[in-house]
Ligand SMILES: Nc1ncnc2c1ncn2[C@@H]1O[C@H](COP(=O)(O)OP(=O)(O)OP(=O)(O)O)[C@@H](O)[C@H]1O
């Protein structure tokens with residue numbers, strides 16, 4: 001289990017997270033749902049290791065990893081696809097994936113097998129530079145790159161945001177399959193409809209606080225929660 005317990009995070013003197021707690025088990029897809037500025041990215045970055053909390057802890061299978069550096073958490077099995085993806089524009093899709101394999105000390109052949117069995121559609125795009133990939137293709141490369149490191153938990157920051165519905169659905173299907181194979185997925189989302197298709201359960205975050213935990217349907221049936229995610233109940 002990957003868990004955040006009472007995370008309080010200040011950025012430039014502002015309290016951005018006010019005691020965020022959540023848990024992700026292996027094999028499930030959990031969405032962290034909230035509006036722009038609610039604290040989703042800050043929560044993910046604190047779990048991944050880019051921010052240190054003033055209070056609270058991050059635990060991986062019961063081990064306190066709150067102050068471990070990012071690369072050590074990655075080595076322990078925390079994968080991350082940031083909001084801006086970080087697909088290198090002047091490297092090909094293949095080079096982007098192989099670079100991740102190299103950094104993680106993984107075999108190149110195995111890395112390409114993982115990438116292409118996850119997204120067979122990348123095969124014909126392998127020589128294309130990141131710059132020339134579409135938004136959906138870039139996200140596939142970014143997810144493939146995270147999977148090459150064989151994470152136990154995968155954190156996705158607004159992976160489905162702004163994609164054509166058919167592409168969003170394709171990525172959702174893949175993420176659900178990855179979870180089914182045993183990875184715990186924590187996906188930040190601002191769109192409740194996308195979250196519904198993706199998640200086994202959700203946490204709703206508002207102004208740095210988790211105000212709801214449960215099913216998407218349950219969230220929408222509560223007026224205050226629905227309002228927090230921008231849907232009128
Ligand atoms: N580096 C930073 N320094 C100061 N304040 C920040 C920083 N990053 C984020 N914030 C503030 O913290 C709050 C939460 O931001 P965060 O990026 O975590 O929200 P989010 O839920 O991911 O939003 P979005 O949907 O826009 O991605 C916002 O008010 C934001 O302005």
Ligand SMILES: [Mg+2]
Nearest residue numbers: 040041042083
């Ligand atoms: Mg964000």
